[in-house]
Amino acid sequence: MILKMVKCSICRQNRAFYFREYSGEKLCKKCFIDSIENKVRTTISKHRMFEIDDQISVAVSGGKDSVSLLHILSKIEANFPKTTLRAITVDEGIKGYRDEAVKIAAENCSQLGIEHFTVSFKELFGYTLDEIIEKTYREKITPCTYCGVLRRRALNIAAGKLGVSKIATAHTLDDEIQTFLLNIFHGDITRIARSSSVHHNATLNFVLRVKPLCEVMERESALYAYINCIPFQEMPCPYASEALRNDVRNTLNRLEERHPGAKYTIYRSMEKIQKAIETTVKGLPVKKCEKCGELTNADVCQTCQILQKLETL
Ligand code: SF4
Ligand SMILES: [Zn+2]
Ligand SMILES: [Zn+2]
Numbered sequence: 001m002i003l004k005m006v007k008c009s010i011c012r013q014n015r016a017f018y019f020r021e022y023s024g025e026k027l028c029k030k031c032f033i034d035s036i037e038n039k040v041r042t043t044i045s046k047h048r049m050f051e052i053d054d055q056i057s058v059a060v061s062g063g064k065d066s067v068s069l070l071h072i073l074s075k076i077e078a079n080f081p082k083t084t085l086r087a088i089t090v091d092e093g094i095k096g097y098r099d100e101a102v103k104i105a106a107e108n109c110s111q112l113g114i115e116h117f118t119v120s121f122k123e124l125f126g127y128t129l130d131e132i133i134e135k136t137y138r139e140k141i142t143p144c145t146y147c148g149v150l151r152r153r154a155l156n157i158a159a160g161k162l163g164v165s166k167i168a169t170a171h172t173l174d175d176e177i178q179t180f181l182l183n184i185f186h187g188d189i190t191r192i193a194r195s196s197s198v199h200h201n202a203t204l205n206f207v208l209r210v211k212p213l214c215e216v217m218e219r220e221s222a223l224y225a226y227i228n229c230i231p232f233q234e235m236p237c238p239y240a241s242e243a244l245r246n247d248v249r250n251t252l253n254r255l256e257e258r259h260p261g262a263k264y265t266i267y268r269s270m271e272k273i274q275k276a277i278e279t280t281v282k283g284l285p286v287k288k289c290e291k292c293g294e295l296t297n298a299d300v301c302q303t304c305q306i307l308q309k310l311e312t313l
Contacts, residue, residue: 010035018223021260029227036224040072040212049210050166053082057164059155060087060108060116062101064222064232065170067108069213071230073168074112086162090154091120092147093128094237101233108231119158121150125307132306133239135313143239146306153294153303159207171211173267174218178248180270185244190297193281196274217263 006016006026014028027035044050058073060066070087077083089105091098102118109116122128127135129150133143159167171179176195183191213221225232240246255262288294289301296302 020220022256022264023261032220033224033228036068036216036220037072037075039216040069041076043215044076044210044212047210049168049212050080050083052080054166055084055086055162055164056166056168057086057088057117057159057162058114058168059170060089060105061170062089062098062104062108062233063170064225064234065172065175065213065218067104067230067232068221068225068228069168069170070108070112070114071228072224073212074114086115086117086164088155088158088162088167089116089118090151090158091118091122092151093121093130094239095128095130097233097235097237100235104231104233117158117162119154121154124154124157125150125303127310129239132310135310142243144243144245147239149302149306156207156294164207167207167209169209169211170213170221172213172216172218172221173263174249174252176211176214177252177263177266177270178245180266181248181252182245185248189277190281190284192270193274193277196278215267 008014008016008028008031009025010031011028014030016026016028018027018029018032019025020027025035050056056073056077058066058070060070073085077085087105087109089102091102106116106118108114120128121132129143129147132146136146155167179195180192183189183195216224224230252263252266284297286295286297287299289296289304290299291304291308292301294301294303298305300308
């Protein structure tokens with residue numbers, strides 16, 4: 001839609017630059033930025049994500065969502081002097097990709113005066129992701145499966161070392177509904193119940209996870225970074241296209257184009273379903289991994305299963 005000379009629907013003064021199809025609003029840059037920051041503020045308070053004296057670590061990959069989250073939280077937390085905000089970057093070891101992202105994450109942190117810590121798969125697990133993919137090329141498992149499990153553990157280890165009370169991750173509305181549909185695809189009811197947008201897998205993680213961008217669309221989080229001139233890594237991960245998630249993402253984008261608001265409708269349905277089935281996982285026993293002692297719902301946690309398998313290959 002061409003917005004030449006159309007006034008912003010909120011302030012009614014500035015020229016609109018963005019048409020938000022799902023709400024019908026035409027927004028100027030300032031009102032767009034305010035709307036995103038207010039949406040994050042509302043999400044945080046609606047779900048009581050933070051306490052006044054929280055030690056928060058933001059998981060910053062260097063991509064648009066995580067750097068946008070870092071900038072937004074840094075603005076919000078400036079009003080809460082007892083809260084500390086730090087950033088953790090996990091370097092999975094993806095040549096020609098993650099190296100640049102780590103630099104961009106560091107650049108953003110130094111611009112905002114936020115302490116930045118990096119942990120790598122190589123130092124924690126003995127392998128880079130590239131090495132893992134090379135070793136497991138015969139398996140029918142996508143790189144993202146290994147990456148996701150090991151990244152979660154790496155974040156937990158880093159958070160434990162830093163003594164943080166919350167990890168904020170940059171999962172957007174798109175990420176949340178993609179995961180929901182993937183779990184439906186696999187019939188994984190337990191994961192649907194446990195992947196709440198607020199406390200991700202709270203029963204299986206030592207450090208509570210929160211997702212302050214869970215009601216912000218991915219394309220709006222990118223737009224937020226663009227118009228604020230926030231540096232972020234634009235190159236996609238070389239392994240991303242191999243994932244089923246990528247097809248789900250494209251399907252959802254097409255659906256949203258034809259039916260604006262479809263993503264929010266799915267998100268609201270997801271919330272209702274999660275609420276309806278949360279009691280089904282409450283009674284499930286949580287065990288300690290026989291190898292490493294991490295909380296898990298199997299005898300051996302997924303991280304140890306991966307590491308054991310790599311030793312045999
Ligand atoms: S796309 Fe997959 S492999 Fe690449 S960083 Fe994300 S989870 Fe890891
Ligand atoms: Zn305006
Ligand atoms: Zn284990």
